[in-house]
Amino acid sequence: MSEFIQYTLQGLAAGGFYALSALGLAVIFGVLGVVNFSHGACYMLGAVIAAVLLAELQVGFWVALLVVPILMFGFGVLMERLLVRWLLALDPLYNFLLTFGLTLILVEAVKQRYGVSGLPYEVPAGLGGQVSVGSVNLSAYAIFACVFSVAVCLAVGLLLTRTRIGMIVRASTEAPERTRALGINVGRWVTPVFGFGIALAGLAGVLAAPTRAITAEMGSNFIIILFAVVVIGGLGSILGAVVAGLLVGLVEAYGIAYAPTYAQIVIFVLMALVVLVRPSGLFGREEVA
Amino acid sequence: MSDDRSRTTTGTRTTEQTGHDAPAPEAAGAGSPAVAEPDRGARMLEVSGLSAWYGEARVLTEVGIDVAPGEVVTLVGRNGAGKTTLLRSVMGLHRQTEGTITFDGTDLAKRSADARARAGIGWVPDDRGIYASLTVAENLLLPPVVHPDAWPLERVYEFFPVLRERRDFPGTRLSGGEQQMLAMARVLRMGSRLLLLDEPSEGLAPVIVQRIGEIIREIKGQGVGVLLVEQNVKFAATVADRHYLLAQGRVVEHLGNDDFRAREGELLTYLGM
Ligand SMILES: Nc1ncnc2c1ncn2[C@@H]1O[C@H](COP(=O)(O)OP(=O)(O)OP(=O)(O)O)[C@@H](O)[C@H]1O
Ligand SMILES: [Mg+2]
Numbered sequence: 001m002s003e004f005i006q007y008t009l010q011g012l013a014a015g016g017f018y019a020l021s022a023l024g025l026a027v028i029f030g031v032l033g034v035v036n037f038s039h040g041a042c043y044m045l046g047a048v049i050a051a052v053l054l055a056e057l058q059v060g061f062w063v064a065l066l067v068v069p070i071l072m073f074g075f076g077v078l079m080e081r082l083l084v085r086w087l088l089a090l091d092p093l094y095n096f097l098l099t100f101g102l103t104l105i106l107v108e109a110v111k112q113r114y115g116v117s118g119l120p121y122e123v124p125a126g127l128g129g130q131v132s133v134g135s136v137n138l139s140a141y142a143i144f145a146c147v148f149s150v151a152v153c154l155a156v157g158l159l160l161t162r163t164r165i166g167m168i169v170r171a172s173t174e175a176p177e178r179t180r181a182l183g184i185n186v187g188r189w190v191t192p193v194f195g196f197g198i199a200l201a202g203l204a205g206v207l208a209a210p211t212r213a214i215t216a217e218m219g220s221n222f223i224i225i226l227f228a229v230v231v232i233g234g235l236g237s238i239l240g241a242v243v244a245g246l247l248v249g250l251v252e253a254y255g256i257a258y259a260p261t262y263a264q265i266v267i268f269v270l271m272a273l274v275v276l277v278r279p280s281g282l283f284g285r286e287e288v289a
Numbered sequence: 290m291s292d293d294r295s296r297t298t299t300g301t302r303t304t305e306q307t308g309h310d311a312p313a314p315e316a317a318g319a320g321s322p323a324v325a326e327p328d329r330g331a332r333m334l335e336v337s338g339l340s341a342w343y344g345e346a347r348v349l350t351e352v353g354i355d356v357a358p359g360e361v362v363t364l365v366g367r368n369g370a371g372k373t374t375l376l377r378s379v380m381g382l383h384r385q386t387e388g389t390i391t392f393d394g395t396d397l398a399k400r401s402a403d404a405r406a407r408a409g410i411g412w413v414p415d416d417r418g419i420y421a422s423l424t425v426a427e428n429l430l431l432p433p434v435v436h437p438d439a440w441p442l443e444r445v446y447e448f449f450p451v452l453r454e455r456r457d458f459p460g461t462r463l464s465g466g467e468q469q470m471l472a473m474a475r476v477l478r479m480g481s482r483l484l485l486l487d488e489p490s491e492g493l494a495p496v497i498v499q500r501i502g503e504i505i506r507e508i509k510g511q512g513v514g515v516l517l518v519e520q521n522v523k524f525a526a527t528v529a530d531r532h533y534l535l536a537q538g539r540v541v542e543h544l545g546n547d548d549f550r551a552r553e554g555e556l557l558t559y560l561g562m
Contacts, residue, residue: 063308066372167427167430167431168431170423171422174421175418175420176369177382177402178414179431180382180403180406181380181402181403181405181406181412181414181418182403182406182412182431183406183433183479184403184432185401185403185409
């Protein structure tokens with residue numbers, strides 16, 4: 001039983017990283033119609049920047065948690081302004097390829113600069129230990145990561161449901177053309193939304209830094225899982241991205257714990273099942289012809 | 290899914306009229322008697338020489354129509370005649386066009402769809418365009434208020450009590466008729482001066498169609514112009530001042546409401562109803 005709780009917590013913590021990142025992927029897809037392949041690389045960059053800040057500037061985890069998303073927001077703004085924007089008028093495939101190319105560049109650049117062996121990062125002071133709940137010992141950092149990412153998802157959820165900006169983002173996500181025809185300059189929100197989505201990926205990277213090997217390749221597997229998350233949640237559904245993120249984190253953790261040989265495929269089996277039963281994903285709307 | 294997301298106008302044909310080989314006479318292709326010109330005042334919307342394409346396929350040819358404030362004008366035509374394309378062109382959503390569209394005397398060629406909406410053009414699409422991810426109230430509050438005559442929310446709720454009752458429901462949980470009300474209420478709350486209504490009566494029960502008629506008359510009384518796409522000839526005759534008959538992308542008839550009523554039977558046959 002205590003093991004089960006431990007795995008559940010680990011799953012939720014990992015799921016929190018997926019949820020945060022998938023949320024970013026979903027708003028970017030919704031508002032721009034761009035499938036951002038570089039989302040995994042941005043997650044990796046978030047972790048790498050945190051590690052570099054610590055090693056070279058002695059900037060610790062808590063500051064990184066704030067600074068890295070801001071830096072990644074700036075990176076996203078540049079990426080949208082300099083690259084993505086120019087291809088928006090074309091087939092969405094062009095931006096998919098662009099962000100794919102960008103991923104290769106980012107991964108290679110990090111490899112060149114920091115090698116392949118992984119950068120060190122430690123669990124922040126105070127969260128290194130175990131917390132005993134009854135007879136169960138839980139990693140304090142996993143609890144923190146889990147609570148923190150769920151809290152961020154909730155905050156983003158409130159932003160989306162309780163503010164005018166959120167209303168505009170939801171409307172633009174659902175039907176960009178119609179939203180423009182109702183007098184809203186959707187284009188004005190494109191850059192900040194893109195930056196915001198990238199910032200969330202970066203934030204997930206910082207959160208993952210103390211628990212994962214920080215390497216140039218850490219985003220490669222991550223993006224594949226993210227795509228599974230988005231398909232399970234329903235493409236374009238914001239709530240779906242969050243719920244599916246947590247779900248995939250759990251399934252992955254149980255897979256690793258109870259069926260290690262199949263751990264790599266359980267997520268995709270789940271995805272296949274969901275798609276068979278509900279082709280538009282758990283929270284996706286049925287496509288109306 | 291990603292149609293026309295761009296903010297650029299790539300793929301747009303020239304929006305000037307310069308490329309025409311022959312200066313088309315007004316009311317091309319129609320032997321229709323010009324409607325006796327009552328003093329309709331300044332035209333709010335003027336469309337002239339409008340042609341539209343989807344790729345190589347031309348679906349509108351040299352269309353000329355106009356709407357004055359407080360006037361209800363219908364576009365009647367069979368399926369595929371180009372009615373929706375015409376409305377979308379006016380809204381700035383369909384950009385592969387030639388010809389001129391002016392609103393309150395301003396050429397719209399360079400205006401984006403959102404700028405046109407803020408200038409006072411209100412679009413009620415054929416699928417009603419209600420957001421599932423927004424509540425009924427949010428659907429109403431999403432567009433900016435663009436004119437001092439905009440209906441305050443309170444007035445909207447008084448006029449459409451059902452929207453008040455359901456204000457916290459997701460927009461698409463309403464019935465078809467309620468969604469139609471919501472779509473119309475939304476542009477009234479916005480304060481649009483010209484409404485583009487794309488088949489508002491389609492698929493709705495007679496009492497609701499009647500209610501839509503009442504709303505249109507109310508709007509008209511306020512000096513708002515209405516360009517109404519309708520296949521329901523009987524309904525069109527109860528609300529409209531003038532009618533344009535569109536066939537294969539051309540205006541083939543332009544009738545005052547009396548002529549329109551007199552020829553109702555013929556028009557019904559023509560529309561295949
Ligand atoms: N996206 C599109 N791509 C290509 N052709 C299109 C497209 N949309 C419409 N058409 C064609 O353009 C013509 C006009 O279509 P439009 O929708 O404007 O007609 P309509 O009069 O509104 O018809 P309906 O009464 O069925 O709504 C039709 O022949 C239609 O097949
Ligand atoms: Mg139509």
